[in-house]
Every structure is written in C-alpha cells, then in structure tokens.
Amino acid sequence: xxxxxxxxxxxxxxxxVSKAVPTRTTMAILECILIDASANEIKLMANDMExxxxxxxxxxxxxxxxxxxxxxIFSEIVRKLPDNDVTIxxxxxxxxxxxxxxxxxxxxxxxxxxxxxxxxxxxxxxIVLSQFTLKEVIRQTIFxxxxxDNNKLMTGELFEIDENKLRVVSLDGHRISIRYIEMKNHYxxxxxxxxxxxxxEISKIIPGSADEDVVxxxxxxxxxxxxxxxxxxxxxxEGEYFKIDQMLSSDYDTKVRINKRELLDCIDRATLxxxxxxxxxxxxxxxxxxxxxxxxxxxxxxxxxxxIDKDGKDIMIGFNPKFFIDALRVIDEEEVNLYMVNPKAPCxxxxxxxxxxxxxxxxxxxxxxx
Amino acid sequence: xxxxxxxxxxxxxxxxVSKAVPTRTTMAILECILIDASANEIKLMANDMExxxxxxxxxxxxxxxxxxxxxxIFSEIVRKLPDNDVTIxxxxxxxxxxxxxxxxxxxxxxxxxxxxxxxxxxxxxxIVLSQFTLKEVIRQTIFxxxxxDNNKLMTGELFEIDENKLRVVSLDGHRISIRYIEMKNHYxxxxxxxxxxxxxEISKIIPGSADEDVVxxxxxxxxxxxxxxxxxxxxxxEGEYFKIDQMLSSDYDTKVRINKRELLDCIDRATLxxxxxxxxxxxxxxxxxxxxxxxxxxxxxxxxxxxIDKDGKDIMIGFNPKFFIDALRVIDEEEVNLYMVNPKAPCxxxxxxxxxxxxxxxxxxxxxxx
Numbered sequence: 119x120x121x122x123x124x125x126x127x128x129x130x131x132x133x134x135v136s137k138a139v140p141t142r143t144t145m146a147i148l149e150c151i152l153i154d155a156s157a158n159e160i161k162l163m164a165n166d167m168e169x170x171x172x173x174x175x176x177x178x179x180x181x182x183x184x185x186x187x188x189x190x191i192f193s194e195i196v197r198k199l200p201d202n203d204v205t206i207x208x209x210x211x212x213x214x215x216x217x218x219x220x221x222x223x224x225x226x227x228x229x230x231x232x233x234x235x236x237x238x239x240x241x242x243x244x245i246v247l248s249q250f251t252l253k254e255v256i257r258q259t260i261f262x263x264x265x266x267d268n269n270k271l272m273t274g275e276l277f278e279i280d281e282n283k284l285r286v287v288s289l290d291g292h293r294i295s296i297r298y299i300e301m302k303n304h305y306x307x308x309x310x311x312x313x314x315x316x317x318x319e320i321s322k323i324i325p326g327s328a329d330e331d332v333v334x335x336x337x338x339x340x341x342x343x344x345x346x347x348x349x350x351x352x353x354x355x356e357g358e359y360f361k362i363d364q365m366l367s368s369d370y371d372t373k374v375r376i377n378k379r380e381l382l383d384c385i386d387r388a389t390l391x392x393x394x395x396x397x398x399x400x401x402x403x404x405x406x407x408x409x410x411x412x413x414x415x416x417x418x419x420x421x422x423x424x425x426i427d428k429d430g431k432d433i434m435i436g437f438n439p440k441f442f443i444d445a446l447r448v449i450d451e452e453e454v455n456l457y458m459v460n461p462k463a464p465c466x467x468x469x470x471x472x473x474x475x476x477x478x479x480x481x482x483x484x485x486x487x488x
Numbered sequence: 489x490x491x492x493x494x495x496x497x498x499x500x501x502x503x504x505v506s507k508a509v510p511t512r513t514t515m516a517i518l519e520c521i522l523i524d525a526s527a528n529e530i531k532l533m534a535n536d537m538e539x540x541x542x543x544x545x546x547x548x549x550x551x552x553x554x555x556x557x558x559x560x561i562f563s564e565i566v567r568k569l570p571d572n573d574v575t576i577x578x579x580x581x582x583x584x585x586x587x588x589x590x591x592x593x594x595x596x597x598x599x600x601x602x603x604x605x606x607x608x609x610x611x612x613x614x615i616v617l618s619q620f621t622l623k624e625v626i627r628q629t630i631f632x633x634x635x636x637d638n639n640k641l642m643t644g645e646l647f648e649i650d651e652n653k654l655r656v657v658s659l660d661g662h663r664i665s666i667r668y669i670e671m672k673n674h675y676x677x678x679x680x681x682x683x684x685x686x687x688x689e690i691s692k693i694i695p696g697s698a699d700e701d702v703v704x705x706x707x708x709x710x711x712x713x714x715x716x717x718x719x720x721x722x723x724x725x726e727g728e729y730f731k732i733d734q735m736l737s738s739d740y741d742t743k744v745r746i747n748k749r750e751l752l753d754c755i756d757r758a759t760l761x762x763x764x765x766x767x768x769x770x771x772x773x774x775x776x777x778x779x780x781x782x783x784x785x786x787x788x789x790x791x792x793x794x795x796i797d798k799d800g801k802d803i804m805i806g807f808n809p810k811f812f813i814d815a816l817r818v819i820d821e822e823e824v825n826l827y828m829v830n831p832k833a834p835c836x837x838x839x840x841x842x843x844x845x846x847x848x849x850x851x852x853x854x855x856x857x858x
Contacts, residue, residue, distance in 0.1 A: 191760070191787055198757040221757055225788035387568040387591055390561070417561055418595035 119183020120207045121155050123175055125199050125218060131162045131175040132193045134348055137319040139189040140166040147232045150186035153206065154230065155179045163236060164189060169316050170236030173348040184230030185214060195223050236351050239342050241335040245279065245305055249345060250328040255286050255297050256321040258448040258474070263314040264290040274311040274355040281305070287362055293441050294362060294477040311359050312341055316352035323348065366475065370457035374404060375427040378454050382446040384422045388413040389439045391420055399436035399481045404428060435461045436483035445476040489553025490577045491525050493545055495569050495588060501532045501545040502563045504718055507689040509559040510536040517602045520556035523576065524600065525549045533606060534559060539686050540606030543718040554600030555584060565593050606721050609712050611705045615649065615675055619715060620698040625656050625667050626691040628818040628844070633684040634660040644681040644725040651675070657732055663811050664732060664847040678706055681729050686722035693718065736845065740827035744774055745797040748824050752816040754792045758783040759809045761790055769806035769851045774798060805831045806853035815846040
C-alpha cells in the first residue's frame, strides 16, 4: 500500500476514529486503526466491538492496500509530523514507513485480515437532526446516566421518537433528566436505548454546526450516525426501559420561581465545605419570597438567602448538592421553576415551554442537627 | 478582629501567600494563612519554615486582631464568593464569619500566637532586577536542578554577583545551565545558593513586567525579594557550590550552527518512540552541511536530516533527548551553536553574545545496534 495525504486531513481522521479505540482490551488488533485503501477511497476505521467509527479522508492512493497500525503510536506520530504531505507505505511483511518532509518513521503494522470490521447495518428510514441539536441534547442529559454496570439500561439513554417529537431520557436511580425536541419531519414510533459511551464519543466528534445535519438510522440492534465523511455504528442496549411516565406527576404543593445563576452559584459555594465521600445535604428552607440555603459539615457551616417567587406551602427539603449543580449547569434559561410536594417526594425542575424536566429525589436530613 | 476588603484584593493576596503553604506537614499551624490586622495594615502571611511570604492588601480594619485560617478552605471560600466586599469577623474563641452579599460562612480559626512568623532579615545593600528579567532567568535555568535531595546543593541555583554581572547556574550531574545578566548598577561580590522551590514559587507570583523592579537583599542565611506589596523571605542553601568554571572549556573540534526550531521539533518527534523509563539515546550523525538524527526503540525507528553549517571534524554522538529538549525550549534565539570535542565529552550550546551556556553530557550508544 502507498498513499499520500495532508497531515491536517490525516490528523482529523485519526482523531475521529480514535474515539472507538478501547483503552483496555485483551485483543491487540482492537488497539489498531485500520487504514483501508483497497478501493478508491482512503478509509480509517476503529472498532471496540460495541462502537465502530469509520471516516473517509482526502488523499491519493498510489498503491492499493490495507494495514492496521497501533492507534496510540500512529496518532502520536501523525500529531508531531510537520504540516505537509504525509506518505504511508507498507510492504508484504507489514513494515510501515511514514514520511513527511525529511522525517521518516519505521514501525511494524498488522494484517488487516485480523481486523473486526464494523457490521453492515441496513439503512431504512432516516431520522434527521442538526449537529447542534444532537450535541446539545447529549450534553443536557448524559450526566445522569449510571456510572456503573449494575443495571445495564441505566448506562444508556432512551431515544423515543413519536411523530415529530424526540424525547431523550437518562436516569440513575436518584434523578431523571428528560429533554423534548421538536423535529422538522414526522417519523414512525421508535424506542431504543443508546449506550452512554457512544453518545459521549459522538458528541466529541460532531462539529456541532446548527446548519449541518446528522442522519440517524435505527434497526433492532444498531444505531448509525452519519455526518460529513464519518459513520458511527453502535450496538443498542437490549431490554425494556423504565416506565418513567408514571413518575412524572404535575401536582405540587410548592412552586418556586428562582434565578438559575444565583441558585447555582450558591449551591456551588456551599459544596466547598463538603469533602468528597462526605454526604452532607444542602437544605432549602422555602418561605414567602425567600429561599434560605444552608449546609453544615465538619469543616464549618454556610448559609445564604435568595429572593424567590413562591406559590403554595412553605417547605424545608434537603438534596445532594451535586444533583442540583449537574442539572442547573445544563439549563440555559435565566429563570427556572421548582415544583415540590413534600420533603420525601421528588422535586421537578421545569421550564415554561416544556423543553425539559429534571427530577431529583430529596434526601433525609436531621432538622435538629442542621 | 473585623475587616472589610474587596473580594478581588483578598483573592490576589491569598493566591500569593498560598505559595508558601506546605502541601504536606505535621504542623497544622503551617497549613494556615495568617491574617494580621493588629496594626494599621491588613497583612496576609504564610510560612513553611524555609520560604515565607507576606503581602499587604487594601481594606478597612474595623477592629484590630489576628487570626490563622486553614489555607485551603479559606482560599476556596474566597475564590467562590460573589465579586463584592467581603467582611471577616472573628471572636475570642476564633469563630470566624466570612460574609459577602447574602452568603455567610462559619469556620473555626486558630490563634495567631501559634503561628511561626517570618524571620526578621536585616536589609543592607539592595540588588535591583526587573521583574521580567528575574522571571525569565528562573524559567531558563530551573529545569536542570536535581529533583531529589541526594545532594542538597543541586536542588538550588547559584546566584553569583560580580560588579554589574549576575550569573545564574543550575546543574544536576548530567547537565549545566548558565545564564549571564548585565545589571544597571555595580554591587559587591556575592555568591549564594537559592532553593529551587523558592525560585519556582517566586516566578509564579511575580507579575513579570519589564518596567517594574524586584528588590533583592542577601544576608548570610537568607534572601529577600520585595516587589509591589509583597515580601518573600527564603533560607539559603548552605555549602560551597560546584566549581563549574573548570568544566567550561572553549576548545572544540566540531562547531555546528543550526536552526533551533528544526532541531527541537525533530527531537520532539523522535521521543514519541521512547516510552517512559526506556533510556534510548538520540544519535546525531554530523557531517558537512548535514545532521542526521535517529532513534531506535522497541516501537520502531525514526530518522531525519537537518541542514546545518559545520566547522571542524565529523562526529557521531548520542544524547538523552529530554536534556536537549529542555535546553532548546528556553532558548529564544532562532539559531544556536553546538560545540563538541568527541563522543564522550560534553556538548556546549551557546549563543554569539555570551548570554547563555547549556552543557549536556553525551551518553554511550552501541554504533552497531543503532
């Protein structure tokens, strides 16, 4: 194989497919990036068996061929090359010479035959979202997936399509994040659970333009994302997702309208008194026109008042401050509404237009001690 | 004690004195920042017994007093306060209330009586350098101090004053860095070894303006740096520094003039083939008009040619690539001269004006294997 392409193109492609290279694996071939120049295109590919990414880069093929190169070494070499045309040349024993200007690297590749190609997925009805919308909705929900594998479904996000509505849901047993998106077209109803890792990597490699689209195909076992010259194929998580609708009640006894920035800054300040692992709740004491926040820890105590608009009953309720910070950070609205029933029932953070719901379970606290 | 000052002033002061708070200590009081408002000024102070920093901040003293506050908690609180006036109030039992707008923190301080005050140092003849010059000379030499305590003198830098010349030297047994600075005034001869840690912290807190000065006082045991409202006092390292003049020879058999950027980039590329702990030398094969660099490791090999001007004999010589990278990174000149005698004698990197000398010892290499 012999091919020539610019360092910039090569680096861009390598950075994209590297996201599907597993950090730990027992199969050495999965640690490789495959360069497939067996046809008329230069294709880079990586696959960790759950997530596969392939991207086509511009360049000239002087001799067709395929080679698998260690992803870490190959990407470091490409990154440090001068900004000029790069030649990659391999021989029958997989010796690979990467040269650029006067620099010449010799490394040993692997046969492409051993590489696990990305599965072929039938593309039927396509769903179209702007890159910006997909990237945003991932950012606004991904923080509340579960970070361990105890319940596989909790490590993914529900993508639920109904006509022109897309609902994205994540939950970890203590909180639920829900975002509603209106799409341009109408589609058949679909409900799939996409692995969180896939979404995290996708959101890193989508440029995020509001004018460019991502085309999505869904089958029983796979989801495919196509944008620019890149295709991402991921397995879906099997199983029936949690019935969240029965957890979403619109009854409330207390409604609070509050400046988002003030609430976020205040909780952020309070948490500096809480060391990692030390589960101290932040306590909200809500009365007419005022929310007093306070936290008590081994280090000291903190309290602060925030002006609010309140409807309904007074309430004193405690939360894990991290859960509030996570949700408030991804809300762009200047003001948010909090809906509460009692100190043991979940709190809902909502906007007026029905674009999002963040549900957070409260925690018990000892009123006397706090 | 009760005092009021702006968050910005308080934060600036806390950031400066925090540099003298030890990361690990068995004496809890050393982990504190002392706020001394016992006279007409608000003084912040920290002291790790080797390095002490004090800075005066603007503010209003409503009630005189002294308090020691845990540096980590205090600085985190200050950092997260709203951008407004901050009130610090203490009572006889060292309860401390830090308030700003509606936020109020309660923490417990310590008596200032237990604090180790910074030693009083007599100020005689002062030496004046611009902030920029001091910051630069530290950056250009600090990387070649020894990173372990086996030889205490190697963990510091020699500051040698002779008339209007300042020479700063650091060495670690494999290399020597020397910078020469011409000062505006003439001073008495002095030779002291300043701890590397002091210099590292100083260079972080000096703003670095070319128009502002640092005033330096030197006694037998201490060095004092004064700039703006800040005073840094450090112990000196005792002992006779290494006789470096006898290591500096101006004889050479090969002189190479080379573009600094090209050499640095090439060595930087080569090192990506070398994993940490794996001591592979970079080999320079110097012939008329050309330097071939190559490196061979378990991962692969790399070679590259660079155009040079050469005087004298051809030479093949090997180096630890890190030592060359460290030195070349702090040289601002576009071209540098390398002077060599033979593959076992040190290489000197020098400029034409005599502003610096970097000496690097070569390493053995097996010509056959490479």
